Amino acid sequence: MTRLLVLIALLGVLAVGCGGAKHSEPVATTEVTMVKSYRFDPETIEIQAGQTVTWTNDDNFTHTVEIEGQGDHKVDRGDSVSITFDKPGTYDYVCTLHSHDMSGTVIVT
Numbered sequence: 001m002t003r004l005l006v007l008i009a010l011l012g013v014l015a016v017g018c019g020g021a022k023h024s025e026p027v028a029t030t031e032v033t034m035v036k037s038y039r040f041d042p043e044t045i046e047i048q049a050g051q052t053v054t055w056t057n058d059d060n061f062t063h064t065v066e067i068e069g070q071g072d073h074k075v076d077r078g079d080s081v082s083i084t085f086d087k088p089g090t091y092d093y094v095c096t097l098h099s100h101d102m103s104g105t106v107i108v109t
């Protein structure tokens with residue numbers, strides 16, 4: 001089961017890499033990286049209800065993950081935050097420090 005999920009995640013990453021669209025297709029993964037500079041990667045992810053998403057800050061700046069109904073979580077350089085999504089839905093989130101540049105979406109099925 002884990003192997004299948006990894007495969008799906010890899011296929012998703014490849015699809016986004018080839019697309020280059022501004023609003024990326026959802027990627028089936030529970031890992032989001034804050035990459036240099038000021039970006040969530042992948043921007044849109046798709047998970048199943050009950051799964052936990054981990055955001056890891058690999059950028060040179062402190063960021064946050066603010067999700068409606070889930071609060072605002074500060075993530076320093078090198079740190080990460082994990083949030084569990086129990087209910088299906090579409091959850092848009094932002095970094096409140098750089099909300100103009102940094103936003104993403106978690107789709108829970």
Ligand SMILES: [Cu+2]
Binds near residue numbers: 038064095096098
């Ligand atoms: Cu930020």
